[in-house]
Structure formats: C-alpha cells, structure tokens
Amino acid sequence: xxxxxxxxxxxTLSEEAFLTINCTYTATGYPSLFWYVQYPGEGLQxxxxxxxxxxxxSNKGFEATYRKETxxxxxxxxxxxxxxxxxxxxALMDSSYxxxxxxxxxLLVRP
Amino acid sequence: DADVTQTPxxxxxxxxxxxxxxxxxxKGHDRMYWYRQDPxxxxxxxxxxxxxxxxxxxxxSDGYSVSRQAQAKFSLSLESAIPNQTALYFCATSPAAGGGxxxxxxxxxxxxxxxx
Numbered sequence: 625x626x627x628x629x630x631x632x633x634x635x636t637l638s639e640e641a642f643l644t645i646n647c648t649y650t651a652t653g654y655p656s657l658f659w660y661v662q663y664p665g666e667g668l669q670x671x672x673x674x675x676x677x678x679x680x681x682s683n684k685g686f687e688a689t690y691r692k693e694t695x696x697x698x699x700x701x702x703x704x705x706x707x708x709x710x711x712x713x714x715a716l717m718d719s720s721y722x723x724x725x726x727x728x729x730x731l732l733v734r735p
Numbered sequence: 736d737a738d739v740t741q742t743p744x745x746x747x748x749x750x751x752x753x754x755x756x757x758x759x760x761x762k763g764h765d766r767m768y769w770y771r772q773d774p775x776x777x778x779x780x781x782x783x784x785x786x787x788x789x790x791x792x793x794x795x796s797d798g799y800s801v802s803r804q805a806q807a808k809f810s811l812s813l814e815s816a817i818p819n820q821t822a823l824y825f826c827a828t829s830p831a832a833g834g835g836x837x838x839x840x841x842x843x844x845x846x847x848x849x850x851x
Contacts, residue, residue: 625794666844666845667844667845668778668827668840670839673839685799690770692804710747713778714779721766721831722793723829724780725778725779727776727777
C-alpha cells in the first residue's frame with residue numbers, strides 16, 4: 625500500500641541553523657504531497673504542499689520540492705527559530721483521496 | 736469557535752466499556768477522517784467518509800466503528816474499549832471541491848483517550 629517514511633527524531637538544532645527533514649513516499653500514480661506541523665497541545669495544521677512533480681511548496685521560510693525521480697519531499701529551512709520547535713509530519717493524498725501520514729519528526733530548537 | 740470540534744477533549748474509561756468520540760465541523764466539507772496518534776507511529780487512519788452514504792475503512796479499523804450522521808458530523812465508537820486503544824484521536828475534514836487531491840485537511844484539537 626501507499627506509505628510515507630520520514631527521518632526519526634528528535635532533531636535538535638541551535639537557533640539560526642539549517643534544517644532538513646527527510647521524507648520519502650511510496651505510492652501508485654501521482655499523489656499530492658504535504659507537510660503538516662503540530663505545536664504542543666494542538667492539532668495539525670498545513671505548512672506547505674505540492675501537487676505535481678518539480679513543484680516547490682513554501683511557507684514561513686520552509687520549502688520542499690516534489691521529486692518524483694527520488695520519490696522524496698524533503699523539508700528545509702535556512703535559519704530555524706525557537707518558535708519552530710514542533711512535530712513535523714510528511715503526508716500524501718493518494719488517488720482514492722486517503723490522506724496518509726508519516727511517523728512525524730520532532731524538532732527542538734535551542735536559543 | 737473552532738471549525739472542527741471534537742468532544743470530549745479528554746476521557747478516561749474502563750476496559751470493556753463502549754465509548755463514542757464526536758466530531759462536528761462548520762466548514763461545509765464533504766470528506767471527514769478519523770486518525771489515532773501514538774508516539775513514534777505518527778497518525779494512522781481509522782476510517783474516512785466522503786459523504787453520508789460513503790464510509791471506508793482505513794488501515795486500523797478493527798475494534799472501531801463510525802457513523803456519519805450528517806455532512807457535518809462524524810462519530811467514532813469503540814465498542815469494547817481495550818488498553819491498547821489508549822491514544823490521541825484526531826478528526827479531520829477536507830473539501831472535495833473539483834475532486835482534486837491538493838486540498839488541505841483541517842484538524843480538530845484532538846481527544847485524549849485513556850483506557851484503564
């Protein structure tokens with residue numbers, strides 16, 4: 625079946641460091657890809673998305689590019705802030721409109 | 736008021752009891768989903784529904800049932816709760832506009848369920 629695999633956390637960085645969180649997927653057809661973020665005690669909210677190959681999603685300084693050849697959608701940010709500390713989920717929506725999530729990666733940014 | 740509301744927010748129940756978790760939405764979305772979140776396992780899909788007459792099992796539906804009472808309401812039931820159903824449960828909605836797959840999902844605040 626379709627699935628999403630993300631790097632295990634926690635990822636601990638100092639403020640202003642560069643962030644990469646890896647995400648790869650397995651899916652038939654052409655899924656849409658998403659990154660969601662979960663702040664402590666809250667539900668998930670959309671961070672960014674990409675709907676076709678080579679699309680780049682971006683929001684709040686975060687970026688991810690839909691790479692069909694490597695089935696990847698890695699999340700990057702050039703300079704993280706303490707306020708970016710959260711759990712990040714990679715997800716895909718498949719051809720049957722199921723929304724499938726990875727296991728999540730906790731990010732901790734230290735001042 | 737939140738667009739996607741889950742009740743209760745927290746619940747402790749005993750093994751063997753039946754419990755219902757409720758989700759209501761004011762966004763007018765057709766698609767609704769139930770997930771459970773466990774540490775290290777991310778969100779796993781329990782059931783999903785694309786309209787009142789369309790209910791589908793997700794990857795972990797055993798031990799759960801759902802009811803789509805109206806477009807705005809989607810309830811999750813545990814017929815006989817067991818301790819390994821202790822988890823954080825999320826409801827989500829998504830529009831079906833245009834039939835596309837690029838539509839954002841909106842989540843409730845979650846229900847923390849503990850089965851003792």
